[in-house]
Amino acid sequence: xxxxxxxxxxxxxxxxxxxxxxxxxxxxxxxxxxxxxxxxxxxxxxxxxxxxxxxxxxxxxxxxxxxxxxxxxxxxxxxxxxxxxxxxxxxxxxxxxxxxxxxxxxxxxxxxxxxxxxxxxxxxxxxxxxxxxxxxxxxxxxxxxxxxxxxxxxxxxxxxxxxxxxxxxxxxxxxxxxxxxxxxxxxxxxxxxxxxxxxxxxxxxxxxxxxxxxxxxxxxxxxxxxxxxxxxxxxxxxxxxxxxxxxxxxxxxxxxxxxxxxxxxxxxxxxxxxxxxxxxxxxxxxxxxxxxxxxxxxxxxxxxxxxx
Amino acid sequence: xxxxxxxxxxxxxxxxxxxxxxxxxxxxxxxxxxxxxxxxxxxxxxxxxxxxxxxxxxxxxxxxxxxxxxxxxxxxxxxxxxxxxxxxxxxxxxxxxxxxxxxxxxxxxxxxxxxxxxxxxxxxxxxxxxxxxxxxxxxxxxxxxxxxxxxxxxxxxxxxxxxxxxxxxxxxxxxxxxxxxxxxxxxxxxxxxxxxxxxxxxxxxxxxxxxxxxxxxxxxxxxxxxxxxxxxxxxxxxxxxxxxxxxxxxxxxxxxxxxxxxxxxxxxxxxxxxxxxxxxxxxxxxxxxxxxxxxxxxxxxxxxxxxxxxxxxxxxxxxxxxxxxxxxxxxxxxxxxxxxxxxxxxxxxxxxxxxxxxxxxxxxxxxxxxxxxxxxxxxxxxxxxxxxxxxxxxxxxxxxxxxxxxxxxxxxxxxxxxxxxxxxxxxxxxxxxxxxxxxxxxxxxxxxxxxxxxxxxxxxxxxxxxxxxxxxxxxxxxxxxxxxxxxxxxxxxxxxxxxxxxxxxxxxxxxxxxxxxxxxxxxxxxxxxxxxxxxxxxxxxxxxxxxxxxxxxxxxxxxxxxxxxxxxxxxxxxxxxxxxxxxxxxxxxxxxxxxxxxxxxxxxxxxxxxxxxxxxxxxxxxxxxxxxxxxxxxxxxxxxxxxxxxxxxxxxxxxxxxxxxxxxxxxxxxx
Numbered sequence: 001x002x003x004x005x006x007x008x009x010x011x012x013x014x015x016x017x018x019x020x021x022x023x024x025x026x027x028x029x030x031x032x033x034x035x036x037x038x039x040x041x042x043x044x045x046x047x048x049x050x051x052x053x054x055x056x057x058x059x060x061x062x063x064x065x066x067x068x069x070x071x072x073x074x075x076x077x078x079x080x081x082x083x084x085x086x087x088x089x090x091x092x093x094x095x096x097x098x099x100x101x102x103x104x105x106x107x108x109x110x111x112x113x114x115x116x117x118x119x120x121x122x123x124x125x126x127x128x129x130x131x132x133x134x135x136x137x138x139x140x141x142x143x144x145x146x147x148x149x150x151x152x153x154x155x156x157x158x159x160x161x162x163x164x165x166x167x168x169x170x171x172x173x174x175x176x177x178x179x180x181x182x183x184x185x186x187x188x189x190x191x192x193x194x195x196x197x198x199x200x201x202x203x204x205x206x207x208x209x210x211x212x213x214x215x216x217x218x219x220x221x222x223x224x225x226x227x228x229x230x231x232x233x234x235x236x237x238x239x240x241x242x243x244x245x246x247x248x249x250x251x252x253x254x255x256x257x258x259x260x261x262x263x264x265x266x267x268x269x270x271x272x273x274x275x276x277x278x279x280x281x282x283x284x285x286x287x288x289x290x291x292x293x294x295x296x297x298x299x300x301x302x303x304x305x306x307x308x
Numbered sequence: 309x310x311x312x313x314x315x316x317x318x319x320x321x322x323x324x325x326x327x328x329x330x331x332x333x334x335x336x337x338x339x340x341x342x343x344x345x346x347x348x349x350x351x352x353x354x355x356x357x358x359x360x361x362x363x364x365x366x367x368x369x370x371x372x373x374x375x376x377x378x379x380x381x382x383x384x385x386x387x388x389x390x391x392x393x394x395x396x397x398x399x400x401x402x403x404x405x406x407x408x409x410x411x412x413x414x415x416x417x418x419x420x421x422x423x424x425x426x427x428x429x430x431x432x433x434x435x436x437x438x439x440x441x442x443x444x445x446x447x448x449x450x451x452x453x454x455x456x457x458x459x460x461x462x463x464x465x466x467x468x469x470x471x472x473x474x475x476x477x478x479x480x481x482x483x484x485x486x487x488x489x490x491x492x493x494x495x496x497x498x499x500x501x502x503x504x505x506x507x508x509x510x511x512x513x514x515x516x517x518x519x520x521x522x523x524x525x526x527x528x529x530x531x532x533x534x535x536x537x538x539x540x541x542x543x544x545x546x547x548x549x550x551x552x553x554x555x556x557x558x559x560x561x562x563x564x565x566x567x568x569x570x571x572x573x574x575x576x577x578x579x580x581x582x583x584x585x586x587x588x589x590x591x592x593x594x595x596x597x598x599x600x601x602x603x604x605x606x607x608x609x610x611x612x613x614x615x616x617x618x619x620x621x622x623x624x625x626x627x628x629x630x631x632x633x634x635x636x637x638x639x640x641x642x643x644x645x646x647x648x649x650x651x652x653x654x655x656x657x658x659x660x661x662x663x664x665x666x667x668x669x670x671x672x673x674x675x676x677x678x679x680x681x682x683x684x685x686x687x688x689x690x691x692x693x694x695x696x697x698x699x700x701x702x703x704x705x706x707x708x709x710x711x712x713x714x715x716x717x718x719x720x721x722x723x724x725x726x727x728x729x730x731x732x733x734x735x736x737x738x739x740x741x742x743x744x745x746x747x748x749x750x751x752x753x754x755x756x757x758x759x760x761x762x763x764x765x766x767x768x769x770x771x772x773x774x775x776x777x778x779x780x781x782x783x784x785x786x787x788x789x790x791x792x793x794x795x796x797x798x799x800x801x802x803x804x805x806x807x808x809x810x811x812x813x814x815x816x817x818x819x820x821x822x823x824x825x826x827x828x829x830x831x832x833x834x835x836x837x838x839x840x841x842x843x844x845x846x847x848x849x850x851x852x853x854x855x856x857x858x859x860x861x862x863x864x865x866x867x868x869x870x871x872x873x874x875x876x877x878x879x880x881x882x883x884x885x886x887x888x889x890x891x892x893x894x895x896x897x898x899x900x901x902x903x904x905x906x907x908x909x910x911x912x913x914x915x916x917x918x919x920x921x922x923x924x925x926x927x928x929x930x931x932x933x934x935x936x937x938x939x940x941x942x943x944x945x946x947x948x949x950x951x952x953x954x955x956x957x958x959x960x961x962x963x964x965x966x967x968x969x970x971x972x973x974x975x976x977x978x979x
Contacts, residue, residue: 091405094437095932096849100488130849130856162844163527191848196524216321223500223545267486267493307489 010180101127108274108303118143120303126157133157135191147176153187164192171205178246178288183208189215197221209244213237213253219260230261245288248282259298268308274301325661334372334424338363338389340412340434340444341381347475347547348540355382355434355443363432365469370427370453376420376750378412386411386436389420390888391448391609393591393907396422398927401888403435406928411436419655428454428591429565429609431471438480441571447471449565450591458593461585462615464563468554472577472604472625472634474539474570475547478750483536484937489703491848493595494537497629504791516663527846528880533629533657534571535848535881535937536902537843541627541634551649552636556616562638563587563612564623568604571936572883573605574910575625576655576815582638584612586816591670592891592905593824602809602816605884605910607934610748610816619643628807630657653947655808668900788900818896819905827893829922832898833872839885840876841911841933841943848941850879850933856942863931863947865923873919873931882912883938887947889929892919908934923949 110118121140126133135157142148155169167189191202198220207211219233237254239247241243249255258276265271275297276299284293338357345354345361357363368374380387388411391403398407400422412418427450434444447469457463478485486493508516523529546552556562564584566577578601586597588611596613604610604625614621616638625634635649809815843850854859865871873892875885891905895918898904903920911917934945 091411092858095940095944097858098484098940100485104490130847159847163846175342194525195520195527197527223498224502225500226496226498267490 037277097129098128099127101125101131105308106303107307108272108301110238110274110299110301112278112299113297114239116144121305130158133159133165135165135169149175149177155187155189159192161192164190166190167203175246181246183211183244185211187214194218209242209247211244211247212240213240213242223262227264228261229264230259232259233257236279242284245286247284247286249284249291249294251281252279253281255279257298262305268306270305270307272303274299274303276301314831320878320932332371333374333375334368335375335377336366337377337379339379339386340389342769345443347542347545347611348477350477352477353479355439357444357446360545361443362471362542363444365446365753366432366448368424368450368454370424370447370450372424372450374420374424374681377417377559378420379417380412380414382414383639385439386413387439387444388412388418388434388436389432389444391420391432392424392426392886393609394448395425395889395891398889398925400931401929403888403930404940406888406930426449426450426591427458428588428593429469429611431567431569431607431609433569434435435930438484438571438936438940441474441476441483442482443782445471445473445569447565447567459587459904460656461596462563462587462613463561463595465560466554466562467565468562469544469565470552470554470566470569470623470636471542471544471569471577471887472573473542473545474536474544474573476536476539476625480571480936484940487535487937487941492529492532494535495529495532496537503557508796529845532845532880534572534574535626535935537629537631538575539570539627539632540572541570541575541625541632543623543625543634546636548633548635548649548651551647553639553645554636555639555641558617559638560616562614562616563611564614565609566604566625566686567609568606570606574606574628574884576628577602577604577610577623577625579614579623579638580652581618581623582614582616585615586820587611587613587824589821589904590891590907594900594904595822597816597820599816599820599947600813601807601809603910605908605934607880607884607886607908608906608910611872614638620646622652624652626652626655628658630654654675658808681787694890698868705921717973818894818910819898821894821896822898822902823904825892826901826938827903827905829870831922832872833870833920835869836872836874837865838874838876839877839931839945840878841883841885843881843938843941843943848937850941850943851939852943852945854933857944857946859893859944860945862928863945865921865949865951867923867951869923869925871923873921874916875909875918876916877911877913879939880913881935882910883933883935883943884908884910885917886933886934887929887931889923889925889927890921890923890949892921894919925949926951 026092069256071270076240082238101146103123104125105173106120106122108120108122110120112118119142122138124135124137126135133156135155136153137155138150140148151171151173153169155167157165157167160166163252167187171185171187172182173185185205186209187203187205189201191201192199194200198218201215201217203215205211205215215238216236217233219231222230222232224230235254235256236252239250239253241250242248254275256278260272260274262270277296278299279296280294282292282294283289341356341358341359342353343356343359343361345356347361354361354911355558366376368746376389378387378389388402388404388405388409391400391777393402400408400420401407402420404411408527430448430450431445433440433449449467449469452458458735463821473700478486483494492498504516504520506631511519540547543552554562554564568575583598583600584602586594586602588594588601588609599612602610602612619640620643621638623638633652633654636649637646637649650803778834807815838853840853841851842854849856872895873887875883877883885906889909892905892909894906895903895908900920904921909917909919926949929947929949931947932939937944
């Protein structure tokens with residue numbers, strides 16, 4: 001039972017990932033062109049042209065000087081247009097259609113008021129064109145004397161407004177402290193920059209065992225100097241319903257707010273300190289676990305952020 | 309006998325014509341390669357042409373047949389060369405993806421062949437990816453036929469190219485990807501919270517909030533004068549320390565051909581204590597304008613004539629974000645040379661806020677002045693007079709009374725009043741009767757009584773009135789040499805020029821430029837093409853009419869058509885807009901026959917600049933922002949000039965092929 005479930009979720013995840021990558025590159029001109037050039041409809045003219053020394057790049061210049069009979073005039077014309085379009089698209093891509101990536105890696109050590117330590121890592125990457133991107137986020141958290149828990153999200157990110165992307169995809173998560181706790185949820189949400197420079201991420205989740213939840217993150221930079229930057233932030237998690245074995249209590253399940261102050265040694269290397277106040281509502285009573293009380297308290301952290 | 313004579317004649321004619329033909333062909337071989345160069349003390353791989361960093365000077369005479377064989381020795385990288393400002397057949401223009409030119413593949417040669425139909429100062433650069441930033445740029449000078457000066461005033465004893473450029477330790481690819489990661493990656497002079505506190509202390513919370521909220525809602529930075537910093541500015545490929553030097557003898561006239569070949573930088577150019585006479589703009593002759601300094605946008609060129617008298621002069625080109633200088637020397641060769649240059653003091657940086665929003669009172673460094681603005685008031689309804697910007701950053705010992713300055717306005721009028729008085733010294737300034745009454749988006753009754761100002765430089769360049777299409781319909785007051793009352797709305801379109809020009813000095817304005825030769829075509833435009841320049845600074849996306857080049861449709865123009873290009877800048881940055889293949893006539897307030905030819909026009913932030921164009925060159929012509937990374941991000945389009953049959957159906961099929969094709973100009977790849 002366990003293996004099948006695991007298999008099921010992993011298959012779902014990989015299918016979703018493949019699907020997503022397909023969507024992301026669907027609008028990629030180069031892929032389309034490759035398809036065109038190998039399609040069976042290609043004319044003989046193009047076959048000849050493709051084989052010419054000098055390669056594709058020089059093909060069209062010869063086209064005009066090529067004497068052609070009336071018969072294959074149409075064909076040559078068609079291939080000509082195809083080639084022109086292909087080359088044209090290639091150059092167009094260099095003026096707004098390029099693929100870029102941005103990746104942020106964060107590692108943070110925190111202690112709570114009782115001196116209990118925790119280690120958290122996070123990696124976030126966006127890759128694609130201005131309009132279509134793949135967004136991958138992974139979190140790994142381990143508190144002292146506990147096993148780690150982690151989650152990985154893969155979302156298709158579509159630019160819909162100047163400062164906003166709509167995202168959709170899946171999240172896979174597992175808590176190693178609880179056997180058989182791995183799960184896959186569908187995710188939909190937005191990522192962007194709200195007025196007044198608020199970096200915002202908001203998501204809705206839905207998945208197995210009638211799970212419905214939401215998360216919301218907002219942060220803003222305040223420059224103390226060009227390199228010393230302080231960043232108040234707010235993170236919220238909510239659970240609307242969850243019938244799984246390791247469910248959290250419904251409602252506002254977690255809230256964390258704090259101030260993270262970083263020093264940008266370079267734009268790419270940014271050590272930081274973090275002071276936050278965190279509230280957790282606790283676990284719900286299920287067949288597998290007892291209910292727990294809510295917890296709240298200060299957290300003190302230090303870490304490093306790398307951008308590449 | 310007569311037969312013999314005729315033979316001799318024939319041979320003579322043959323010989324003559326052959327030498328004439330031979331003399332008219334000017335050939336160059338350019339080899340593009342990657343090599344290690346050391347400009348800043350750090351060896352870096354950059355692109356060289358014929359082994360030189362900053363490609364060699366190409367010289368032609370008008371009427372020459374140019375033959376330039378370009379050999380691409382780059383590994384795994386296509387290349388191209390575009391002849392910036394030259395009138396030539398489309399396929400020779402060197403823009404990959406245009407006119408069936410597809411770039412030059414590695415280890416291939418492309419032969420550019422064209423008739424040189426003009427004279428003047430131009431340049432050439434790669435049009436492939438970011439190769440221009442990486443070193444593929446050089447000067448190109450075309451002398452008049454037989455080097456006869458166009459006018460007596462242009463007769464010069466010396467002739468120097470002064471090529472300005474910006475060198476970076478990162479490659480163009482790295483810079484672009486950094487900008488795409490974080491658009492403010494290179495912003496190292498942003499405002500901090502302490503700047504906000506200062507503003508609150510100065511202006512009060514409410515005014516500060518009003519100011520800041522506008523910027524915050526737009527999610528833009530006031531300090532974004534240039535997107536990329538940490539440049540080393542070069543003059544003819546030399547750093548200030550290496551000090552490029554042009555020699556002269558006392559009494560000689562020197563022509564300096566300034567070319568802004570930088571990727572991302574504008575410069576304010578001056579030669580302290582030396583008057584410059586501008587005789588050419590963008591390679592095209594203009595009526596002489598004596599100036600003390602001029603602002604040169606990316607890709608523009610200006611030729612000036614100077615008559616140096618001192619032993620030494622320093623040519624200073626300061627980037628407009630004030631991050632550095634390109635410096636060189638003019639030296640009298642009969643005197644002992646000066647080894648080291650004196651690095652000039654940077655001028656104050658202008659914040660964009662003053663130019664475009666006008667909400668900032670920056671009076672941070674005023675010394676010993678008596679300043680009373682106690683009863684300055686603003687009675688307004690409906691967001692009127694939202695911005696009054698007084699930047700008086702470096703005033704010394706002045707008596708300043710604005711006690712009864714007032715402004716009554718209704719309905720969004722007078723959105724920005726900008727008084728930049730940054731470099732006033734020892735002045736008596738009375739604005740006691742300055743008033744402004746205005747209704748409904750106009751400023752009809754603005755009375756500035758500035759009668760008691762003496763020798764001051766008063767730049768009100770960004771006082772503006774936003775009309776319906778957000779264009780600066782003409783409220784730019786550039787009062788650099790004022791003794792007059794200004795109350796009218798000015799008629800110049802161009803107004804963004806706050807270069808902190810010192811008192812009594814004259815800076816070149818676009819409106820000063822007049823074509824030396826009367827324009828042939830003075831027809832009124834048949835239609836207007838609107839070119840809106842926009843961008844999303846947060847994601848580093850730059851657009852024309854809201855679209856990037858990879859998303860857009862080309863502009864289509866009939867051969868021979870007379871059109872107006874209306875550049876409307878909706879963004880917060882200046883864009884040097886460049887049109888290939890044809891010159892535009894800048895509508896700068898001059899009579900149509902006097903309008904200057906330009907291949908690149910600066911469109912200042914929030915302003916509108918219009919040009920006229922006679923579409924007399926067939927082909928596909930690039931029209932783009934010449935800030936390299938703006939172009940790479942998408943701020944580019946294609947302007948197709950085509951013969952159209954009366955039905956005017958599909959223009960793409962009727963784009964005429966360049967004539968040179970028929971004449972057998974060789975376009976094959978050489979191996």
